[in-house]
Amino acid sequence: MTDAPVAARLDGQHVLLTGVTGFVGEALLHLLLTEVPGARLTVLVRPKGSTTAQARTEALLRKPIFADVQEAASRVEVLSGDLSDVPALPTDLDAVVHCAGDVSFDPPVDEGFRTNVVGTRDLLDRIRETGSDPHYVHISTAYVAGRRRGVIPEAPVDHDVDLEAELAWGLAQRTAIEHRSRTSYVLESERRKAEKTHSRAGLLTAAAATEAARKEWVKAELVRVGTERARSLGWTDCYTFTKALGERVVERYAEQHRVSIVRPSIIESALVTPYPGWIEGFKMAEPLILAYGRGELPEFPASADTVIDIVPVDHVVAAIVAVLASPPEPGSPAYFHVSSGGRNPLTFRRLYDDVRSYFDEHPFAGGDRGAARLPEWRFAGAQAVERLLVTSERAHKVADYVVGHAPRSDRARDLARKLDQQGRRLEFLRRYLDLYNEYAQAELHFSDARTLALFESLSPEDRERFAFDTAVVDWDHYLKDVHCPAVTAPVRRMDEARRARKRAADPTLKPVAEGSGAVAAFFDMDGTLLSSNVIETYLWLRLREQHGGERVAELGRMVARLPGLVRAERRERSAFLRSVYREYAGARLADLEAIADAHLTDHVLSRLSPEAVRRIREHRNAGHRTVLITGAIAPLTRPLAPLFDHIEAAQLAVDHRGVCTGFLATSPLVGESRAAWMRGYAAEHGIDLAASYGYADSHSDLPLLEAVGKPVAVRPDVPLFRHARRNRWTIVDWASSTSSSRTLNPAGDRS
Numbered sequence: 001m002t003d004a005p006v007a008a009r010l011d012g013q014h015v016l017l018t019g020v021t022g023f024v025g026e027a028l029l030h031l032l033l034t035e036v037p038g039a040r041l042t043v044l045v046r047p048k049g050s051t052t053a054q055a056r057t058e059a060l061l062r063k064p065i066f067a068d069v070q071e072a073a074s075r076v077e078v079l080s081g082d083l084s085d086v087p088a089l090p091t092d093l094d095a096v097v098h099c100a101g102d103v104s105f106d107p108p109v110d111e112g113f114r115t116n117v118v119g120t121r122d123l124l125d126r127i128r129e130t131g132s133d134p135h136y137v138h139i140s141t142a143y144v145a146g147r148r149r150g151v152i153p154e155a156p157v158d159h160d161v162d163l164e165a166e167l168a169w170g171l172a173q174r175t176a177i178e179h180r181s182r183t184s185y186v187l188e189s190e191r192r193k194a195e196k197t198h199s200r201a202g203l204l205t206a207a208a209a210t211e212a213a214r215k216e217w218v219k220a221e222l223v224r225v226g227t228e229r230a231r232s233l234g235w236t237d238c239y240t241f242t243k244a245l246g247e248r249v250v251e252r253y254a255e256q257h258r259v260s261i262v263r264p265s266i267i268e269s270a271l272v273t274p275y276p277g278w279i280e281g282f283k284m285a286e287p288l289i290l291a292y293g294r295g296e297l298p299e300f301p302a303s304a305d306t307v308i309d310i311v312p313v314d315h316v317v318a319a320i321v322a323v324l325a326s327p328p329e330p331g332s333p334a335y336f337h338v339s340s341g342g343r344n345p346l347t348f349r350r351l352y353d354d355v356r357s358y359f360d361e362h363p364f365a366g367g368d369r370g371a372a373r374l375p376e377w378r379f380a381g382a383q384a385v386e387r388l389l390v391t392s393e394r395a396h397k398v399a400d401y402v403v404g405h406a407p408r409s410d411r412a413r414d415l416a417r418k419l420d421q422q423g424r425r426l427e428f429l430r431r432y433l434d435l436y437n438e439y440a441q442a443e444l445h446f447s448d449a450r451t452l453a454l455f456e457s458l459s460p461e462d463r464e465r466f467a468f469d470t471a472v473v474d475w476d477h478y479l480k481d482v483h484c485p486a487v488t489a490p491v492r493r494m495d496e497a498r499r500a501r502k503r504a505a506d507p508t509l510k511p512v513a514e515g516s517g518a519v520a521a522f523f524d525m526d527g528t529l530l531s532s533n534v535i536e537t538y539l540w541l542r543l544r545e546q547h548g549g550e551r552v553a554e555l556g557r558m559v560a561r562l563p564g565l566v567r568a569e570r571r572e573r574s575a576f577l578r579s580v581y582r583e584y585a586g587a588r589l590a591d592l593e594a595i596a597d598a599h600l601t602d603h604v605l606s607r608l609s610p611e612a613v614r615r616i617r618e619h620r621n622a623g624h625r626t627v628l629i630t631g632a633i634a635p636l637t638r639p640l641a642p643l644f645d646h647i648e649a650a651q652l653a654v655d656h657r658g659v660c661t662g663f664l665a666t667s668p669l670v671g672e673s674r675a676a677w678m679r680g681y682a683a684e685h686g687i688d689l690a691a692s693y694g695y696a697d698s699h700s701d702l703p704l705l706e707a708v709g710k711p712v713a714v715r716p717d718v719p720l721f722r723h724a725r726r727n728r729w730t731i732v733d734w735a736s737s738t739s740s741s742r743t744l745n746p747a748g749d750r751s
Contacts, residue, residue, distance in 0.1 A: 006462050009325040011038035014092050016134070018044045018083070018123070019099030021060060023280045024139065024267060028099060028317040029060075029076075030274055033069040035465050036321065041075070042090060044100075046082035053080035065274040083119030086126045093134040095324055098123060101139070101246070105239045105284075105435050108219060109226030113170035116242035117163075117249060124253045135258045135327035136250070137320060142263040142309065142337050142446045144244040146235035149443045154263075154335040154450045156251060161233055163248050170242075173225055174218075181218045190214055197719070200700035202672030236438035254333035260323045264316045265309035265339040265446060266439075269486045271478060272467070273314040277486030284439075285310070286487045287432060293359045293488065295372040296425045301382035301433055302440035304349035309341035309446060311470055312478070318466040322454055336454065339446040340470035348440070352377050354479035362488070365495065382437060389433065393426055404718055416718045420725065509622040517688030521619040522678060522704060523612075523644075525630035525637065527697035528714045528734075530607040577631050577668045581652065584633070585662030589654050596635040604639040609734035612714075615695075616643050625687065629677065629704070631668045648677065675703035699723070 015032070019025035020043045032039055045053040060066075061073040081087035083100055102115040120138070127134060145152040180186065187210070194209035226238030235241040250259060269279035279286075285308075291297040302308075319338045328334040340346065356374055364372045396419065403415045448470075455469050463469075523529060584592075619626050626644045628637060634649040641647060651665035669677055682689050690709035699719035705711035713724040713731045724731050 003459070005459060006322060006325045006466060007036045007038065010036045010095075010321075012040070013094035014040040014042065014090065015324070016042045016044060016079070016089060016093050016096045017099065018097070019101065019139075021045060021056060022099060022103070023283070024264075024313060024316060025099040026060065026063075026065075026280060027270070027274070027278075027313050028097065028320055030065050030069070031314075031317045031321055031466075033066070033072040033076075034274075037069075037072045040077075042077040042079050042093075044079045044081055044086075047080060054078045065278065083115060083123065086119075086122045089126050089130050091130045091132060093127070093130060093132050095135040095137065095327075096123075096127060097137045097139070097320060097324060099139045101243070102239065105237050106223045106227060107238055107242075108174070108222035109170050109229070109238055110172075110174045110222060112226060112238045112242040113167055113245075116239075116246040117167055118171070120246045121249045124249065133257060133330070135260065135324065136253065137324055138247070138250045138259065138261045139320065140247055140261055140263045141240065141243050142265040142339055142444075143236065143240045143439070143442075144247055144263065145444055145446075146240055146244065147231070147438070147442075148234070151445045151447055152337070153447050154337050156333075156335070157244050157247065159234065159244070161245065161248075163245055166229075166245060169229075170226070173222060177218050177221045177225070180221070181214050186214065186217060190217065198699075198702070200671065200698075201702040204672050205703055236442070237435070251333060255331055258327045258330050259333040260326075260328060260336065261333060262316075262320055262323055262336045262338060263446075264319075265311050265337070265341065267313050267316055268310050269312065269483050270314040271312035271473060271482065273318075276482045279313070279486055282487070284436075285483075287428070288436070289355055289484060289487055290491060291425075291428060291432075292355060292375065293364050293372065295374060296428070298375040299377055299380060299385045299388060300348070300352075300440060301385040301437050302348040302379065303381070304347065304352075304379040306348050306440065306443065307341040307345045307445070308348055308351055308439075309339050309444070310346055311338055311340050312473065315468040315470055315473075319451060319454070319468040322458065322462075322466050322468065326454060326457075334450065336451045337446040337448040338451060338468060338470070339448050340473060342445050342448055343452075343471045344473055344475075346475045349379065350475060351479065354476055355484060358480045358484040362485070364488075364492070382441060385433065389426070389429055393430070396422055396426055412718055413716070413721050416721055417725070420722060509618050509624070511622050517691065518625060518686050519623070519691050519693075520625040520627055520682065520685075520687045520689075521616070521693040522627045522629055522695070522708065523616070524696040524698070524701055524704065524714075525628060525632055525640070528695055529609060529612045529628075529640070530604065574631075574668050574670045574673075577650065577670065578664065581633065581650070581664060582662040584652055584660045587660045589635070589652060589658050589660055592633075592635045592652075592660075593638065596638045600636065601639040608640075611732070611734040612695075613643065615734075619693070624693070625685065627681070629669060629674055631670050646681075648681075671700050672703045674701070675707040678704065678707050696720075705729070 017025060017029060017032075020029045029041070029043070032041060043057060045057050047053050048056060057076065057078045061070075061076065066073050079087060079089070098120065100115075100119070102112050104112075107115075124136070127136065142152070144157050146157070190213040191206070191210045194213060195203070195206040198206040198209050223238070226241070230236065230238050230241035233241065235244060247261060250261060253259060266284050268283055268285060269277050282290075288297060288300070316338050319336060323334070323336055326334075359372075359374055363374075399415075400419055400423065403412060403419055452469065455463065458466065616626055625646070628640060628644045628647045628649070630637065630647075630649050632649055633652055634647075635652075637647050637649045648669060650668050653661045653663045653665045655661055667673065678689065681687070682692070689707055692708045693710045693712065694705045694708040695712045695714050696704050697714045697720070698717050702720065702723065705713065705720075711724075711729045713720050713729055715733050716724060716731065721731065723729075
């Protein structure tokens with residue numbers, strides 16, 4: 001090892017970097033451009049969609065942290081390629097730093113193997129093809145140690161896993177699991193659940209939900225089998241397992257070449273460089289810190305005295321540059337832990353105290369309730385946390401069932417919104433507790449003797465330029481004054497922007513542009529425009545024809561039928577409508593129309609929302625075609641005719657005398673048949689559905705709303721309310737004529 005400065009040792013060297021669009025790679029590129037401007041840098045960057053590798057790199061170098069090194073940055077050469085298809089490399093390389101890799105703790109198993117093992121192997125094969133012998137620096141993780149305990153040396157991980165057998169197995173899992181996902185066992189289970197949820201909307205909607213669920217099952221199963229295989233062999237998860245096997249690939253290459261392996265622990269925001277708190281994206285600790293600050297992390301399965309091994313990113317990249325300038329001899333790979341737990345331990349208790357102290361002084365706003373209430377951790381242990389979570393999950397499941405079957409109301413929607421928030425919190429807790437439980441209970445002490453020796457070999461000037469002695473980190477200062485402010489700042493900005501955007505969420509209506517396709521607004525009737533339903537309107541019409549005892553008998557008969565009708569409506573909307581319309585058997589159609597013309601207008605106006613009428617008129621003023629599409633019978637729509645360019649309603653079948661037979665002339669337009677009719681109508685009239693609007697209130701109307709580009713859920717039932725919130729649709733609450741109208745934004749908050 002030479003005493004020359006690090007920058008001098010690397011001056012004029014041609015260095016290839018992978019992963020520069022990632023957190024560590026970006027920080028490394030910045031440090032090299034800042035402190036080692038004499039190095040020639042080539043970056044391997046993959047194109048992304050229509051964006052070329054060159055364009056991605058240029059965008060990277062326009063980030064604020066590169067503002068002071070633009071002259072040096074202009075000399076960065078770009079090599080377009082991907083680890084899945086590594087291109088030919090320059091033949092004059094002096095060093096390669098491999099930062100790229102799958103850093104997710106729970107990737108699908110085939111992706112973990114393909115990136116962390118196959119990608120590494122292919123890169124090394126390409127290096128061999130250059131005919132040069134560059135110093136290869138491999139960025140791994142300290143957690144390749146897996147589920148071991150005690151002191152972990154800077155040395156190869158001791159295991160006898162058959163690399164080739166595991167690689168073949170891992171890469172084959174997607175095909176195997178895709179096949180399993182198409183077995184009757186999986187498909188029947190997912191189909192039954194989808195049909196139970198979506199049958200009212202239609203079987204094709206249920207089929208689409210089934211296929212989406214199958215794909216989610218494949219993804220979850222790929223994660224599950226990878227995790228289980230990793231743990232069966234002694235690793236915490238698929239990430240550490242595949243990184244350990246990637247090291248085996250590197251160690252084989254190291255038998256004849258110069259290789260260094262750098263193993264950081266948990267990498268977090270910068271302590272000093274490029275500026276205190278610099279971080280890109282959320283890493284390991286950030287979701288937990290933010291959840292705690294929101295009051296959503298009631299406990300954590302760690303022991304108070306367990307060490308969480310954190311290292312600032314600028315320490316990591318400084319160590320990488322020092323390693324880069326100190327190549328070992330061929331055949332003798334050098335291992336370096338960049339960690340803090342051995343000489344400057346941070347316990348979970350201290351982490352909790354510092355984070356809590358920060359949020360005590362700088363709380364998140366809690367809306368009308370004031371500051372978010374911070375949970376008090378007791379460090380009761382993993383089993384106690386698991387029991388608490390299981391109990392909460394069971395209670396949520398029961399409450400969700402009750403709300404899902406509750407009558408439509410503002411209270412039901414409000415409860416659904418709160419339950420959905422609670423459900424997301426429980427899902428978050430389940431995911432992160434399952435994911436981090438191993439790390440929270442790990443009793444690993446990473447030896448960093450070699451890394452410390454490397455640091456101490458540097459000159460005083462280089463120790464300042466390339467600071468990576470983690471013993472100097474003041475955790476109280478770092479957590480409270482640097483890290484927590486950095487990770488909460490973007491969230492606070494988003495919260496503030498969200499509050500500033502709160503306004504009525506009705507989509508702005510613009511006149512149809514000349515030369516563009518026609519725009520239509522499709523409206524459902526019952527529950528959307530009117531606060532009524534088909535049973536109520538049936539009784540209103542039929543009772544007008546009857547007198548005294550006949551009315552009482554008819555009311556009693558319909559009350560007795562009501563439970564069966566409700567069950568039919570929940571199962572299948574068309575069967576429900578047919579059942580109700582059978583009650584019109586024997587009525588004269590002309591009499592129904594006369595009653596509608598003479599008496600129905602006042603009834604309709606008393607139930608018609610003024611906001612709905614205003615909205616319809618706005619559409620007409622904007623040049624939009626207004627269309628009413630309803631399962632109600634045509635006589636009931638007659639008072640609404642002046643508002644619409646077209647009304648599509650159910651037609652009662654009549655005999656030669658004009659008497660209703662109890663059947664419909666055609667099938668009722670419900671669920672998917674509405675969407676099919678809309679597409680035909682749009683084609684006939686040159687309507688652009690993507691620019692058109694849809695208004696409906698029920699989950700059975702999901703196909704209608706999904707057929708247009710601008711769906712609006714009006715006073716929706718709970719299933720539609722949840723779907724609209726997930727998809728950030730506009731939600732409005734149009735009250736009847738005597739009530740005020742409220743508007744909900746896509747997140748579901750009243751304004």
